[in-house]
Amino acid sequence: MSEKRMLRPGSMLGRNRVESLVGSRQNAEVYRARHPDFKQDIALKVLNPNIPQNDAIIARFRQEAQAIVNLKHPNIIRMHEFDLSGGLYYQVMEFIEGSSLRDLISAHPTGVAREDLLRIFNQIASAIAYSHEQQVMHGNIKPDNVLLDANLRPVLTDFRVPCLSQFMQAQAGDNPAYLAPEQATQGTLDIPVDIYQLGILLYEMATGEVPFDAGNRTATINQHLSQPPRPPSELNVNLDPRIERVILKALNKKPADRYASAREMLGDIERQEATSLYETVSLNRKAAEEVRKRRSEIVRFEQSRADLPAFDDDVSGLALPDAAREIPLAVIIAGIIVLVAIIITVILLML
Incomplete structure (x- = not known):
């Protein structure tokens, strides 16, 4: 949208008072604004003013937008209102302080850490599974549309209103x-x-790159249509092959070859993670058993030593046999002299 169509601070759209511009894209602008029904700031998203506004489209817009407003999920942004005022379609939603998944990926150009990847992606997939169960599609899943609040909770935004989807795409607003x-x-x-799109998102989270990007729109779309994705493990050699299988299944060219639902995809990831955890526990159990085995051997050795008489440097307390105590000292000295004489004789004979 051009500078001429930008709302100015202090201007009103519906009951919303604009405070400042937050961000601008080709097909929309987002403002921080105030609404009389809410104590905190809200986000006001204003769509491209060139979107058709005949009665049929407006009626469909209100119906489809209401379905999005009705979504209630911890990982979906709270939508308060979709409406049309002054020739502009707009959305009123909660304002989230924080960053985006795009920022997180940019900070980890070779891939997000496995723990964060699974934690964040599973919540996003759960949100999409829920929306599908409410008969609401997203149609615009990408890192820019996943906000991260102060606790790194992912919040999915920018659900595409179906009746406006083709127009938005025709305006080349979709990456x-x-x-x-x-x-x-x-x-x-x-x-x-x-x-x-979930497959692409997971691919980018795991590698820092998207599977298809030829530098221009037409060439990139042709890659989507005919070129297999580069295995993500070639970009991230530490990627779990089980996660790679999930990604590649979601990226099948034929829709029928992908997961049948987001819930199925999420379940597959969770099963893979459970398998990985089981293998880790099994390895830890084997290590623990080996430690217990070694410890038992040490205990048995110590017990065997305990059965032997104790020795120390102080022999004064040893009880010698009576016969040993009765041997005269002179006899002991004589014996030592004889032993020394024998040793000297042997040495002389060897010379």
Whole structure:
């Protein structure tokens, strides 16, 4: 959107008073604003003013937007209102202080740490699974549309309103790196599209790169249509092969070959993680058993030593046999003299 269409601080849109511009994209601008019904700041997203506004589209917009407003999930941004005022479509939503998943990926260019990757992605996949169960598709899943609050809780934003989706895509507002093949060619917005985009998101979180990026829109879309993705393990050699299998299944060219649902994809990841945990526990159990075995051997050795008479440097307390105590000292000295004489004789004979 151009500078001429930007709302100014202090201007009103509906009941919302604009305070400052937060960010701008080709098809939308986001402002920090105040609403009389809320004590805290809200985010006001204003869509491209060139979007068609005939009665049929407006009626459909209100119906489809209400379905998004009705979504209640801890990892989906709280939508308060979708409306049309002054010739502008706009959205009112909670304002989240923090960063985005894009920032996190940029800070880890070779891939997000496994623990953070699984924790964040599983919450995003859970949010998408929930929205699908409410018959709401997203259609625009990418790191820029995942906010991270102060506790690094991922919050999914920017759900695509179906009746406006094709227009937004036609305006080249969608990054081609995140378009499913059928979305790029037919404008499709359905579950398989979201599954494909989840696959791209997980790929980028794991490697720091997207699987397809030819430098321009047309070439990138052609890669989505005909080129297999580079195995993510080539970019991140430490990537768990089980996670790689999940990614590659989600990125199948044919929708029927992907996961049937986000819930299935999430379940597969959780099973892979459970398997990994089981293997880790098994290895730890084997190590523990080996330690117990060695410890038992040490205990048996110590017990065997305990059965022997104790020795120390102080022999004064030793009870010698009576016969030993009765041997005269002179006899002992004579014996030592004889032994020394024998040794000297042997040495002389050897010379």
